[in-house]
Amino acid sequence: MSDPSATEEPKSARADALFALAMMAVALMTMWGVRNQPRAPYDPVGAAAVPFWTAVAVLVLASALLVRVLLKHSTRGAAMSLFTMSEAIDDSYAVVPRFSVYAVVLSFLYVALIPLAGFAAASVLFMLVFGAALCDRTPRSLAVVAVVALLGSVGLDYGFRALLIDLP
Numbered sequence: 001m002s003d004p005s006a007t008e009e010p011k012s013a014r015a016d017a018l019f020a021l022a023m024m025a026v027a028l029m030t031m032w033g034v035r036n037q038p039r040a041p042y043d044p045v046g047a048a049a050v051p052f053w054t055a056v057a058v059l060v061l062a063s064a065l066l067v068r069v070l071l072k073h074s075t076r077g078a079a080m081s082l083f084t085m086s087e088a089i090d091d092s093y094a095v096v097p098r099f100s101v102y103a104v105v106l107s108f109l110y111v112a113l114i115p116l117a118g119f120a121a122a123s124v125l126f127m128l129v130f131g132a133a134l135c136d137r138t139p140r141s142l143a144v145v146a147v148v149a150l151l152g153s154v155g156l157d158y159g160f161r162a163l164l165i166d167l168p
Contacts, residue, residue, distance in 0.1 A: 017069045023062035030055035042164065099134065106130050119160070123153030 034048035034055075110126040117125070127149030135141040 013069050013072070016065060020062040020066035020069065023058055024066070027055040027059040027062065031059075102130065102133050120153050120157040123156060124149050127152055 030051055034051050037046065037048035039046050106126060106129060110122055113122040113125065116122075128146060131145035131149055132142060135145055
């Protein structure tokens with residue numbers, strides 16, 4: 001009888017490779033898209049700086065993941081995938097794939113909310129909701145999430161304004 005885990009490894013490695021290639025494509029499209037962004041005369045950073053350097057970071061991380069997959073190095077303990085396992089190998093942590101879905105959906109909602117509520121308010125709400133989803137939901141951890149969300153979003157808002165980046 002064949003070992004079922006032997007067929008899981010190629011599927012997991014293939015899933016990681018496809019994810020890495022997809023993220024590389026998104027990063028390259030972002031870099032291509034911001035290349036003709038006009039520069040404002042009094043904007044020291046430019047509107048393309050943040051998306052461009054975020055895309056560079058994504059490209060580097062996706063490339064590292066792809067290299068690990070191609071070299072058949074484990075991406076998480078004894079497991080061959082970061083994204084398809086839902087149980088911890090050593091019971092120290094568990095990967096929960098639905099958090100990836102939460103991150104994507106909440107990110108789209110966050111971007112849609114910025115023009116309606118403003119950057120600071122949308123950021124507080126995004127950090128509160130996503131932080132509550134990720135924490136263990138004890139009163140203490142929820143209080144920490146609330147403080148970090150408030151301070152983080154206000155800090156980002158003031159930071160962007162200090163860089164003369166106009167926000168809604």
